[in-house]
Amino acid sequence: MKPIASLSLDLDNEWSYLKTHGDLAWQTFPSYLPLVVPRFLDFLARRGLRISVFVVGQDAAFERNYEPLRAIAGAGHEIGNHSFHHEPWLHTYSENDIAAEIDRAAEAIEAATGARPLGFRGPGYSLSRATLDVLLARGYRYDCTTLPTCIGPLARAYYFMNAKLSPDERRRRRMLFGSMSEGLRSLRPYAWELGGGKLTEMPVTTFPLLKVPIHFSYILALATISPGLALGYFRAALGACRLRRIAPSLLLHPLDFLDGDEVGSLSFFPAMRMGHARKLALLDRAFDAFQDLFEVVGVGEHAAAVAAAARLRPTVPRFG
Numbered sequence: 403m404k405p406i407a408s409l410s411l412d413l414d415n416e417w418s419y420l421k422t423h424g425d426l427a428w429q430t431f432p433s434y435l436p437l438v439v440p441r442f443l444d445f446l447a448r449r450g451l452r453i454s455v456f457v458v459g460q461d462a463a464f465e466r467n468y469e470p471l472r473a474i475a476g477a478g479h480e481i482g483n484h485s486f487h488h489e490p491w492l493h494t495y496s497e498n499d500i501a502a503e504i505d506r507a508a509e510a511i512e513a514a515t516g517a518r519p520l521g522f523r524g525p526g527y528s529l530s531r532a533t534l535d536v537l538l539a540r541g542y543r544y545d546c547t548t549l550p551t552c553i554g555p556l557a558r559a560y561y562f563m564n565a566k567l568s569p570d571e572r573r574r575r576r577m578l579f580g581s582m583s584e585g586l587r588s589l590r591p592y593a594w595e596l597g598g599g600k601l602t603e604m605p606v607t608t609f610p611l612l613k614v615p616i617h618f619s620y621i622l623a624l625a626t627i628s629p630g631l632a633l634g635y636f637r638a639a640l641g642a643c644r645l646r647r648i649a650p651s652l653l654l655h656p657l658d659f660l661d662g663d664e665v666g667s668l669s670f671f672p673a674m675r676m677g678h679a680r681k682l683a684l685l686d687r688a689f690d691a692f693q694d695l696f697e698v699v700g701v702g703e704h705a706a707a708v709a710a711a712a713r714l715r716p717t718v719p720r721f722g
Contacts, residue, residue, distance in 0.1 A: 408651040409700070435467055459485065467514065595717060602714060641695075658681060
């Protein structure tokens with residue numbers, strides 16, 4: 403019997419990437435959802451996968467997006483909360499503002515999809531103690547925001563090099579993607595010890611010991627140098643997870659299914675020069691390796707399984 407693993411997709415939209423990048427074109431809310439949603443639903447259906455999809459509340463608030471969002475829920479995928487405004491500096495908000503952000507997103511997502519989110523992922527892996535307290539008080543079953551990696555400052559430097567930001571915007575984003583200390587966080591699920599109870603944390607898995615990212619956007623970026631190297635790296639990471647008995651929780655993004663010819667405004671992102679057909683072929687090979695080793699489910703199902711096993715290490719939240 404294969405060990406369990408989980409898979410999720412953060413449904414970041416074109417406007418949300420532009421907003422984080424400092425491009426004022428985000429204010430027109432350009433969207434690629436009608437293009438990308440059928441594409442990734444078809445990919446997942448071909449592989450018999452039902453996963454977790456984290457939806458941005460602002461997208462759910464637009465009636466024009468109801469059809470693609472309902473298609474995701476209708477295909478049996480878990481619907482999660484990815485905040486309302488998708489601002490990766492959510493950790494700087496007051497607790498009241500965080501509560502309003504999460505609640506507004508949940509209401510819009512439920513109205514659009516018919517599903518009330520029970521899982522949360524912060525935009526840009528943004529997390530704070532106040533966010534955890536709000537999630538616990540609202541009855542969320544798990545958070546899956548943490549990305550245990552030491553390369554956050556490098557990712558931030560690359561981002562600032564390409565972004566169009568004022569000094570004030572740079573200040574707001576000064577801790578984007580976290581510090582090197584994020585690499586000290588556990589790869590295994592654990593329980594946040596909060597004043598009112600416990601909340602399950604499902605980290606996005608990185609390469610055991612090395613603590614460098616292994617989710618699919620990174621694999622595709624590496625494939626622009628060498629597909630063989632990228633797939634070898636991914637298989638080595640999965641093997642390390644099996645060796646250390648870590649049940650991986652991996653992550654997709656919409657740009658894993660799109661290319662720069664289709665979304666020219668985001669052509670600066672890594673791997674966007676690779677055609678989407680080539681991306682899909684590489685994803686198929688990576689997923690062959692993933693599904694050969696693990697039974698892949700949604701994050702909610704994975705979180706329920708580890709919580710039922712009662713093996714979650716209690717952890718006191720520390721941020722800074």
